[in-house]
Structures are given as C-alpha cells and as structure tokens.
Amino acid sequence: MIQNMQAGQLISLAINDQVKEAYVRNSDTLLYTLREQFGLVGAKPGCNNGDCGSCTVLVDGIPINSCHILSVEAVGHKITTIEGLTDSTIQQAFIGNWAIQCGYCTPGYILNIYALIQTYPDADDAMINEWLESNICRCTGYQEIKEAVKNTLIARKINE
Amino acid sequence: MKTESYTVIGKSVPRVDMPDKAFGRTKYTNDVTIPGVLHAKLHTSTRAHAVIKSINLAKAWEVPGVRAILTGDAFPFPVGPMLADRPPLAVNKVRYCGEPIAVVVADNIHQAKKAATLIDVEYEDLPVVNSPAEAMKSNAQLIHENLSNYKVQVKGVYPTPNTNIANLTKIRKGNMQTGWEASDITIESRVSFTPADHAALETRCARVEILSNGRVMVYSSTQGPFYVRKLLSEFFHIDAGMISVQTPLVGGAFGGKGTVQLEFIAYLASRAVGGKMVKIENSREEDLIMSPVHIGLDASVKLGATKDGKLKAAEIKFLFDSGAYSDTGAGISKAAASDCTGPYAIENVHCDSYCVYTNHPYATSFRGFGHPELTFAVEKAMDKLAARLQVDPFELRLLNAIGPGDTTPTQVNLNASNIGDVSSCLTKIRNLIGWNPNKNVQTTRDGKIRTKGISCFWKTSSTPPNATAGAVLTFNTDGSINLNCAAVELGQGTKTVLGQILAEKLKMDTKDIHVTLEVNTQYDPHQWKTVASSTTMIAGRAVLAAAEDAIKQLKNVGSTVLKSSPEDLDIAKGRIFLKDSPEYGVKITDVAVGYKYPNGNTVGGLVVGNGSYNVRHLTPLDPETGFGKPGPQWGVGAQAVEVEYNPKDYTYKIVKAATVLDAGKVINPQAAIGQMRGGMYLGLSWATRESFTFDDKGIVLNPQLRTYDILRASETPEYLVDFVETPLVDGPYGARGMGEYGVIGMAGALANSLSAACAADLNQLPLTPELIWKLVEGKGDVQ
Known part of the structure; x- marks a missing residue:
C-alpha cells in the first residue's frame, strides 16, 4: 500500500512554452510538481482544496486550481504559470x-x-x-x- | 496643515514591494526548496477535552523515511507569551479540537503525512466547556487544574487559581453610585460571538536548523522575528545571540502571526534529528484551528445617561473566549478593559474584563486587538440608548465624544495631541454616508428596506512599556541609502512608508532609498513586533533618529570640505551645501564613504546612521483600579454601513461601507485608503459570516475554507474613505497608527444598520440570514 503510493513515472510537461521533464509520483498534484520540482513557486498553496484560487494556473488557457489536477493529468496540455505570463x-x-x-x-x-x-x-x-x-x-x-x-x-x- | 511644504510625505509613492509580487517573483518563507530538509507533520486531537490514555506510534514508525516522532514528553513544560500555560505538544490531556499531540519528522512530506495519520491516540473524554459563560460557572469543569503553578511572563496578567479565569483586568473609575444617581435612563445590552479566524492566505510555517556550534537558525512567517527569538531563548534557555530569525515578506497576518507556535515545535523536531533543518507548514485545516484563532466574546454593557443623553455611568463585563490557552488573550482582555467605553467621555466606569478558558481553539491577537470586539458591544448599546432616549444615534455620539481634558477608563489625561478628533470624524462620516435621521430607513419599490448604521471607535496600542524599534542607514557609492529596520512587510506597505519618512527627512528622492524588505535578527536592530498599528510611529521615529544621526555625520565631514561650521550647512537632493549660498556645496556621494581630496588624502569614514525609539511613560495597569497608561496615543474614527434588507427572506446586501479615521498625518494616501478598505472588508466578512461552528462536544464543524465562509468579490460594498489629520506631536510628521482601525467599527455599524432594518436587536455575530430570521421571529437565543 505504502509502496503503491510512491509509484510514479517520468513525464514531460509543456510549461511556459518550454518542455520540462520530471519524475513524479502518480498522486502528485500539478501544484506540488510546479513548486517542488520546477521551482515555479508563484503558484501558492493557500488551501490545497480548491477554495481560495491562490494556486491558479492556465491549462490550455483555462484557469485551473493546480491543487486540483494531478501532474500526470497535465501531460499533453499547455500550462502557463505567473512566471510565464509575458504579456504584462x-x-x-x-x-x-x-x-x-x-x-x-x-x-x-x-x-x-x-x-x-x-x-x-x-x-x-x-x-x-x-x-x-x-x-x-x-x-x-x-x-x-x-x-x-x-x-x-x-x-x-x-x-x- | 503643512502639507504643501512636504515633498514626499502625503504623496502616493508606489509601494516598493508591488512589482515582484505582480510577477510572482516574491519569495515567501515556504517558497524555497532546500535539498535534504526534513519535513514535519503534526498529529492533532480529534477531541476538545480528553485525557490521553495512550499514544501508539508503532505503525507510524513502520513508514519508510521516518526519522523522529515526538510527543508531549519531548518538552513537557508550558510555554506562552503572557502566561506560560501551553505545552508545545499536548501533555497528559488535550484541551481543544486540533491540538498538536505528536509531530513526525520524515525525509519527505508524504512520508511524514502518512506516518502522522497512522498514530493512534486513545482518549478518555472529559466534560467539555463550550462557552465562556459555562466556563465561569462556579461548578465548571476546570480546563487547567494547575493554573496557580503557571509562570506569569508579563507583569499585569492575573489568573485566578481553581477557576477557568486566565486573566481579570478591573477598571474602577469615579463612583458608580454617583453615576447611576445622575442617570435618568439606563439600558442594558448583551452581545456574543464565537471565535473566528484570521485566515491569512499564507498559512503559518517555519524552518529550524541547529548548527554544530549551537546556533539556532529560524526561518518563519512571523510578525515578530525578535519576538520568536525572545521566546525561544526564554523557554529553551538558549542565549538570544545564538538565535537568528529570518523573515522574508509575509503573506498576510492580521495578528495571527504575532505569536509563537510552530517555531517551538520545529526547534524540538530539529533537535531530535541532530540539528538537521526541519520544515513545518500548516495545512489550511491546521491553520484554521490548530494554530491560534480570532477571539470570541460574551459582553454585557449597562449605560446610564441623563434625559439629555449625557453619559454618566458605564458598567461593562467582558468574557473573552480565549479557548484552551491564554496566549495573547490575556493582553486582549486587558486592552479591551483599557478602552472599554469606546470613545465616549464617562466619569464613572466599572469594568471587569475576563480572559476565560474554554475547550475552543486558543485565541491570539486579531487586527484591532480586542477593539472590534468591544466596539461591537459598546456601539450596540449606544444605539439602544439612542432608541430609548428617542434621539438621533449620531447626535448621541457627538454629544458624548471624548476629547482633550477628559480621561480614559484607566485615567489617562487626554490632550490635544494624544487623542484624535472624534467629533470631526463623526461630522465627516455624516456627510460621507449621507446620514439623515428622518430618511435613514427607506423602503424600495420592490419592498426592500434600506438603512444606515454608524459606529465610533478608538484604540490605543497596548504595547509593552519597553516596545522599541531601531533603524540603520548605510550609504552606497552612488549616494543612495540602504534602510535596514526590523519592521515586517505584511502587505500593509510599512517598508514604503518608512522609506518616505527617510526621503522626506533627507530631502531625497524615494528612488534613492533602498529599503531592505527581509528581516534578519542578526543584522537588523531590535524591534518589538510589527503589530498594534504601531510601526509607523515607533519604527518611523527610529528612522527619523537615524536620519538625524546621518545628517550630523554628513555635515561634520561636509564642514571640513566646505570650510564652514556644520551649523551653516543644509542637505537636500543629494548635496551638502551652505544655507546662504546653496550653489556652494558637495555631493553626498563624495562625502558618505569618505571625502577624497584631489591629492588622494581622505577624511571622514563611512557614514552609518543609527537611530532608535522607545515608547514613553507606559505602565502596567493597577490590579484593583486599572489605573495606568496602556499606550502612547488614541487613534479615533467613525464608520457607517448602509444595507438593503429583504424582509421576505431575511437576506441583505451591503451597499456602502464608510470610514473616517483621524490619521494624524496621512503619509501615503493610496496605501492608507487601501488599509481602510481592507480593514472594512475584514470587519464585514467577520461580522456577516465568519465564525467557527462547534458541536456540543466542542468539535469544530467547519475547519476549511469550503465551510468557513469568507466574503468574496461580488459581495463587497462601495467603500468610502476619508481622513482627519490631528497631528500627534510625537508621531513622525504627526502620523498616528493606521493598520488596524478600518476593522474596528464595522460589526457595530452593520449590526446597527440591520437592527434598524429588521426592527430586532441583532446582538450576535455573524449576522447570517438564519440568525436574523431567528431573532426577528423570536426564536430565542440561537447559541
């Protein structure tokens, strides 16, 4: 059980017009991966429950609570974080x-x-x-x- | 007003911290990833009051990567800022739902979380004390059996052994019998509300590492880096100089980060793993109830007045619901006693202000420190009195407004400087909200009722008598200045305001002032805390003193260069020059790092400006009468709320919220307006919907933001803000405090407005449609 929790995979994510690779646990949220693997700490863990919106990122242009999407689910989508928002x-x-x-x-x-x-x-x-x-x-x-x-x-x- | 003569003060200088925040570049405490850091996770109590029969750690230890598990016996001694009554991890019993029982330290957060959930605690339930009124009963269950053994950390805290009373502050001013005899009319009012929360968006977090030489490195999201150092030093017997606390920008605090909790646990956790760095971060659920909350209150107010409406007597009883531990609740009950009447001149005052233990999450300071709470009680009573007297609530307040020549409940003599102008604030709020006693209740075409309510407030900062701040200025080779000061940037704009004060004093451009945003106790001068709306005053004065010091040094070197006496020199726009011939001068750039003559000889060293400020003449309060001076000055203001109430379904919309504050001097108007709007928002969110719901076993039913409701963007009113400027002689450029004041009168003004709309005495918070329905329909006490 505890071992299964740790099962993971190598994924590629399209973040801020760059392709980034990381080995993630299947249960890692996108928020966790952005912050802990890529240092994209502009996404904030305000509640980890989808209530506060502080972790909002754009997935294919749509605002999504990154605490509510798994990293593995984000594969194949275009992710934009505050660090990648070039139109200021x-x-x-x-x-x-x-x-x-x-x-x-x-x-x-x-x-x-x-x-x-x-x-x-x-x-x-x-x-x-x-x-x-x-x-x-x-x-x-x-x-x-x-x-x-x-x-x-x-x-x-x-x-x- | 000398506004015209200032070049920087009174200008909306853009906040220095905004660009990095807008681009996601600001690093808060937990925004750093450190290789090898260990992760701590708490196991917290599921009971509100119970004996811990056993703690089984066996399954938790089976989780890979677990390096330590600590329970109460790791440090079975009580800690606390005012009265040491709280073990960092529960010992023998738990006193609130959410109390930390154990902490797991593991290689990664997933392991720590997993292990923490596998800890098995066996409880034996004890009777639960679910309200301060219950706690005060003579046969009440004791929450702290050994109250008399606890060490009082701060003079002026008076626990009563063998009761649930952590502190009692008494006010005895004048003669109550005389007061009642002079009164033609008396009214009584009672209000109550359960604890709520700060809910700062950045949850509380800390990291601690103990270096091999014993130095303790602390990284914490706190309003008081030096305060963290002080308490760690006192309770763990570490020399203060061996503790370094670092605080970057803080993601909201509202008083909730003014005390010390996670730092104790992180220190113990680091010590248990050989000093390795351990990081602890609250989940939102932990932050709401495990960490300290916003205090609850049960208050009774009795007022006596002549038939003309002149107040003659006030008898007030506050039962503050401090929850399981006193933390700063003891200070809140004292602060509320000090200002118990609100900003009204009353000669005869009797107040008993209790800090009461219950089995609720424990309370700490919340923006306003007892004043939003006491003001709700007093302002409800004032409207009740106005109704009985059949006078305009506005006129009643104006008639009784306190001012120079009056004394406060603790018998401080007020003068033209140490209190703001209540009457002017009231007059301005009347115009701002469009107050008209004949038209304050209006029915709209669709049957809704529009009403207005007002409130008045005052507050002094209950600082310790030795509250201090310092500032250090160093010069760069381009003539710009670094300002180092331990004021914490919480979003209130303090770093910008301090930069403005320095720029004005040195007649410089703010772009040439570099304010260090982070705080580090190892190289910033000591500062008490960034709380109590006191930073502009205390740190601002320290900055002025440091500027004076730098000016003196610059003039000294300048006088050698310019062959004149220092007295004949002035400084402005980066130059030192002769007052009578400004064209004859020298650049600060050429002087501040030593003046070099053409032949290479250099005079003068580095200019380093130092300054500090300490609050003056404050005293603890007399235990029998409350006589004493709790704070340096009283900021005052008036507020109003307009609502549109729907009598069909008891819902309402807040249409307008208004504040007039006597700011002494507004240093940065746009920042000040933002503080007032944000304060009103926080007060309205609290008063309309924020509170913890407890079941009969004291379990919190809404410990997450999904169920702990917060006012959102579409529900906010039009905000109206204006200022009065009655200079505080001691304040920098006359400035008084600002940060907390916008919150204080909101609950009172809203309740008064809604009470007028629904013709019922709305004496509880939060003012939900359900509560209004119950009170209008006479369903009795819903608590």
Whole structure:
C-alpha cells in the first residue's frame, strides 16, 4: 500500500512554452510538481482544496486550481504559470491600481483575470464578479482588483 | 496643515514591494526548496477535552523515511507569551479540537503525512466547556487544574487559581453610585460571538536548523522575528545571540502571526534529528484551528445617561473566549478593559474584563486587538440608548465624544495631541454616508428596506512599556541609502512608508532609498513586533533618529570640505551645501564613504546612521483600579454601513461601507485608503459570516475554507474613505497608527444598520440570514 503510493513515472510537461521533464509520483498534484520540482513557486498553496484560487494556473488557457489536477493529468496540455505570463498588461494594471497588498493571492488572481480578458474581452460587471469569486484576497477588500480588471478591459477597447 | 511644504510625505509613492509580487517573483518563507530538509507533520486531537490514555506510534514508525516522532514528553513544560500555560505538544490531556499531540519528522512530506495519520491516540473524554459563560460557572469543569503553578511572563496578567479565569483586568473609575444617581435612563445590552479566524492566505510555517556550534537558525512567517527569538531563548534557555530569525515578506497576518507556535515545535523536531533543518507548514485545516484563532466574546454593557443623553455611568463585563490557552488573550482582555467605553467621555466606569478558558481553539491577537470586539458591544448599546432616549444615534455620539481634558477608563489625561478628533470624524462620516435621521430607513419599490448604521471607535496600542524599534542607514557609492529596520512587510506597505519618512527627512528622492524588505535578527536592530498599528510611529521615529544621526555625520565631514561650521550647512537632493549660498556645496556621494581630496588624502569614514525609539511613560495597569497608561496615543474614527434588507427572506446586501479615521498625518494616501478598505472588508466578512461552528462536544464543524465562509468579490460594498489629520506631536510628521482601525467599527455599524432594518436587536455575530430570521421571529437565543 505504502509502496503503491510512491509509484510514479517520468513525464514531460509543456510549461511556459518550454518542455520540462520530471519524475513524479502518480498522486502528485500539478501544484506540488510546479513548486517542488520546477521551482515555479508563484503558484501558492493557500488551501490545497480548491477554495481560495491562490494556486491558479492556465491549462490550455483555462484557469485551473493546480491543487486540483494531478501532474500526470497535465501531460499533453499547455500550462502557463505567473512566471510565464509575458504579456504584462494585467500585472501593470495591478500595480497601477494598488491591487496588491501581501501579494500571496496575486499570481492566482492575475492568471484568472488574464484568462477572463482573453476569453471575454467584453465582460460586464456581473461576469467580472463571477470570475473573481473563485479567488480569495484577504487584504484589499477587492475594490482595487475590480478596478484593475475594468481599467484593463477599457484600455484594450481603446487600443482596438 | 503643512502639507504643501512636504515633498514626499502625503504623496502616493508606489509601494516598493508591488512589482515582484505582480510577477510572482516574491519569495515567501515556504517558497524555497532546500535539498535534504526534513519535513514535519503534526498529529492533532480529534477531541476538545480528553485525557490521553495512550499514544501508539508503532505503525507510524513502520513508514519508510521516518526519522523522529515526538510527543508531549519531548518538552513537557508550558510555554506562552503572557502566561506560560501551553505545552508545545499536548501533555497528559488535550484541551481543544486540533491540538498538536505528536509531530513526525520524515525525509519527505508524504512520508511524514502518512506516518502522522497512522498514530493512534486513545482518549478518555472529559466534560467539555463550550462557552465562556459555562466556563465561569462556579461548578465548571476546570480546563487547567494547575493554573496557580503557571509562570506569569508579563507583569499585569492575573489568573485566578481553581477557576477557568486566565486573566481579570478591573477598571474602577469615579463612583458608580454617583453615576447611576445622575442617570435618568439606563439600558442594558448583551452581545456574543464565537471565535473566528484570521485566515491569512499564507498559512503559518517555519524552518529550524541547529548548527554544530549551537546556533539556532529560524526561518518563519512571523510578525515578530525578535519576538520568536525572545521566546525561544526564554523557554529553551538558549542565549538570544545564538538565535537568528529570518523573515522574508509575509503573506498576510492580521495578528495571527504575532505569536509563537510552530517555531517551538520545529526547534524540538530539529533537535531530535541532530540539528538537521526541519520544515513545518500548516495545512489550511491546521491553520484554521490548530494554530491560534480570532477571539470570541460574551459582553454585557449597562449605560446610564441623563434625559439629555449625557453619559454618566458605564458598567461593562467582558468574557473573552480565549479557548484552551491564554496566549495573547490575556493582553486582549486587558486592552479591551483599557478602552472599554469606546470613545465616549464617562466619569464613572466599572469594568471587569475576563480572559476565560474554554475547550475552543486558543485565541491570539486579531487586527484591532480586542477593539472590534468591544466596539461591537459598546456601539450596540449606544444605539439602544439612542432608541430609548428617542434621539438621533449620531447626535448621541457627538454629544458624548471624548476629547482633550477628559480621561480614559484607566485615567489617562487626554490632550490635544494624544487623542484624535472624534467629533470631526463623526461630522465627516455624516456627510460621507449621507446620514439623515428622518430618511435613514427607506423602503424600495420592490419592498426592500434600506438603512444606515454608524459606529465610533478608538484604540490605543497596548504595547509593552519597553516596545522599541531601531533603524540603520548605510550609504552606497552612488549616494543612495540602504534602510535596514526590523519592521515586517505584511502587505500593509510599512517598508514604503518608512522609506518616505527617510526621503522626506533627507530631502531625497524615494528612488534613492533602498529599503531592505527581509528581516534578519542578526543584522537588523531590535524591534518589538510589527503589530498594534504601531510601526509607523515607533519604527518611523527610529528612522527619523537615524536620519538625524546621518545628517550630523554628513555635515561634520561636509564642514571640513566646505570650510564652514556644520551649523551653516543644509542637505537636500543629494548635496551638502551652505544655507546662504546653496550653489556652494558637495555631493553626498563624495562625502558618505569618505571625502577624497584631489591629492588622494581622505577624511571622514563611512557614514552609518543609527537611530532608535522607545515608547514613553507606559505602565502596567493597577490590579484593583486599572489605573495606568496602556499606550502612547488614541487613534479615533467613525464608520457607517448602509444595507438593503429583504424582509421576505431575511437576506441583505451591503451597499456602502464608510470610514473616517483621524490619521494624524496621512503619509501615503493610496496605501492608507487601501488599509481602510481592507480593514472594512475584514470587519464585514467577520461580522456577516465568519465564525467557527462547534458541536456540543466542542468539535469544530467547519475547519476549511469550503465551510468557513469568507466574503468574496461580488459581495463587497462601495467603500468610502476619508481622513482627519490631528497631528500627534510625537508621531513622525504627526502620523498616528493606521493598520488596524478600518476593522474596528464595522460589526457595530452593520449590526446597527440591520437592527434598524429588521426592527430586532441583532446582538450576535455573524449576522447570517438564519440568525436574523431567528431573532426577528423570536426564536430565542440561537447559541
């Protein structure tokens, strides 16, 4: 039983446009592998239960709690972590709107909002709120985060 | 106001820690992977009160990679910050659900977890004390049989042997008989709520390694690196200088990281494996209940007033639910007693503030340190009094607002500096929220009821009388300055604000100030803790002192170079120059690391600026009367909440939340607004939904974020923030505290607003629709 728990395999993951290899246990979550094997510690273990969103990464562009997906399940998918987010518009919006205090929720939020903007560039307040529901920020009271999202959406429309 | 004359103070200088946080580059305590580190995992109690009959470790030892398993006998002595009453691992009995019983140390975390689950503990249940009221009964089950043997660590903590009372602070001011006789009207109010949690997103974690020379290396997510060092030194008899504590940026704290818990266990674990580095990290479930929580309260307030509404007497009883151990609960009960009346001038005050043991998870400081709790009780009572007097709750507060010339419950004389302006805050909040006593209850077209509620608050920082901070400035060859100070960056922006204070003093650009973000007790000067909204004041003053020291040294060397007396020199924009001919000067770059003449001769050494500050004239409180000075100054403010209540299903929406704080001086407006909004959010989240649910055996039914509900983005109100600036003479540029204040009056304002909407006395928290339904329908005490 204990030995089975340790059973694992060599996998290749496409992370941030790079192919990375690791020997993982079958039961390792993607969050664990990102942090412990690849040093991609921007994904945070806030609850390991899918409740707080701090470990959010993009899997094929969709925000996923990386504590809720096994590393072996991530094979064949395109994974983006905060370290690989090269379009820094939303990061700059977070900085410009003071949407960061302790910063622990920030990577998860930024990836979540990045996906929102890519998927629904015309998102209204209701949709923004719905997307923001999946994450917890314990410091800001959310107003600055909402402003960062709205200002980014507005800026995109002006630029179009 | 001298705002115009400042160049950096009062400006929204971007926070220095934001860019790395936005790009996921900030490393928190547990974001480092260390080859060879051993992993610790706890086995925690499934019972709230039970004798430990046996602990079977046999199966746990069978798990490969297990290097040590420790139980209470590894260190069977109580520890604690104020009253040493808590063994790091349970000894003989457990006193709360979630209490650590054993710790497994293994090669990897999976092995440690597996082994921890295989530990088998046999319990014999004891009667459970499930509320502070139960704990106070004369025949109550004792939670600590040997209370009289515990060592009091801090003067001013008074446990009562053979009871469940860990501390009693008494306030006796004026004469109660006189007060009641002068009162035409008296009201009584009682409120209660069970413990809740801080729920900082970064769970508490620590690593400890003991080097071969005995040096103890600690890495911890804490608000008090020096405090960790102090307690490890005291309880494990290690010279303080042999302990090094390092803290990088902290992922939220809210008071929950101001005490010491995991560090004790990690030290014992490392010691058990020959000093190898051991890492321990809370799961969310452990962080919610195994580690200390937000205190509960059962409070009774009796107020007496003349028919004109002038307060004459207050009799207050606080039963703080400190849970199984006192931790800082003893200090919270003292702090709440010190400010028990709220910011109102009352000549006759009687308060008994108890820190009570129960079989709940133990409490520690929570943002506001007793004040969000006491303010809920007092502000509910004030609205009750206003209703009885049939006066506007706003006018009642304005009439009784405390100010210079009045005394606090502990009989500190207030003056124009040591207290903020309550009346101005009230006047501003009236405009901000649109308070109108005739229009505060309005029915919408779809049958919902819109109401407003207000509250007033004050708080002094109950710091120890020797609370201190220091700052060290060193200069770089480009003339920029490194600022080293042990204030911990928790997200509140303290490092930026301290940099601004330094930049203003040296008349420099903030881009030329490099504030060290991490704290290391080995090379940062001592600082008490980063708590109590006290860092801007204490560390800010230390920074000013260090700047003065550097200026003196720079002028000394500059006077040689410029052939003048130091008094004739000024410093600004990276230059030392003659006051009367500013064009004649020398660059700081050329002086701060020694001035080199053209022929190579050099004068002056490195400029190193040192400064420190210690709070002044604080005293413990008199055990019989509470007479004494608990803190340096009183920050004050007013808050308001507007709700839209649906009488059909008892649900409500928070429409607006407003705060006016007397900040003394706002050093960074955008950061200050963020602190106020975040404070209001935390207060509203607590007041609307956060609490632990206990079954009749004291078991916590919601120890995870799935079931411990937290206010999310769509549920937050429009936030309104404004400031009053009554300078604190001792504060840096007049600044008072800020960090905690936004939380304090939220529960009171929300409860007052909702009570007006549903016409029931909402005297419990959290204010869930279910609770409102029960209280409106007269279903009695739902607790």
